[in-house]
Amino acid sequence: MSTPTTPPDLSRYGWLAVAAALATIGLKTGAWWVTGSVGLLADAAESLVNLAAAIVALVALKVAAKPADKNHNFGHSKAEYFSAAVEGVMIFVAAAVIMVFAIIRFLAPRDLAEVSLGLGISLIAAAINGTVAVVLLRAGRRYRSITLRADGQHLMTDLWTSVGVVVGVGLVGLTGWNWLDPLVAMGVGINILWTGYGLIRDSMDGLMDVSLPKDDNARIREILAAHREDGVDFHALRTRESGARQFMEMHMLVPGSWTVQQGHDAMEDLIDEINLEYPDLRITGHLEPIEDPRSYEDMHL
DSSP: OOOOOOOOOOHHHHHHHHHHHHHHHHHHHHHHHHHOOHHHHHHHHHHHHHHHHHHHHHHHHHHHTSOOOSSOTTOSTTHHHHHHHHHHHHHHHHHHHHHHHHHHHHHSOOOOOSHHHHHHHHHHHHHHHHHHHHHHHHHHHHHTOHHHHHHHHHHHHHHHHHHHHHHHHHHHHHHOOTTHHHHHHHHHHHHHHHHHHHHHHHHHHHHTTOOOOHHHHHHHHHHHHTTOOTTOEEEEEEEEEETTEEEEEEEEEEOTTSOHHHHHHHHHHHHHHHHHHOTTEEEEEEEEETTOGGGGTTTTO
8 A cells, every 4th residue: 555645735825826816806906997997897806706716725725735634534635626616606606797797888888098007907917817827727737736726727717808808998999989898898707607617517526536537547557457467467446536636446366375475565566666657646455366256246346
């Protein structure tokens, strides 16, 4: 059995997301205030969701970093999936609010003021979001954290939202076509809905114990296949992800004439080999005599 690892404390990235959300809320609210653009108001509303989501993510990262205990033998890493689901729901709410504002402004168009100043402020906020999004996405891939990936994707969506809003509001300033402003806001809302759907889908996969990626499962099967010799075989291979943690179970069939020590050594050597490529994979192996018919009763696994 491989040695359990303590999940890393990733809360520093949560604090970074909170700081970014606070900064962009102030900037985007200022941009809306000076222009009166419903598109910029929609952009500011999304940053409010960013703040709420960042706080939820921070709490989830703190919980996920806790080691296993007597009531949670496999750790607390699934807390990250709840965070991603909550963030997805928040995104849906933000999109609904944005669309309502867009419809109201479309029915009653309004001239914009101080467009250049407002767009300049919005671009600064977009740069902050883009920078923090890249940091969170890289950390999410490195630590296999769905919370960081969700927050990073949310901020990246916010970045493209801001770019779209800036282009739309800029066109309003150039052409005087005020109906473009709510149209851009509506497009922002649709884009946010798609992001929210993706986050909820990913979190549901995690809560349902989704298997490791296909490439990883294929590679693990290749390693096992290389050991199918001298009366050794395998079945009941199962893998799953739980937040930043990964788990694998397998049954190793060996000759019944082997001693316990021989079987144990073969199992530990195999686990060590797999852990060379997957150091964070928590592996549980079960030895069975290959000649015993009862060893095949769990083939369906």
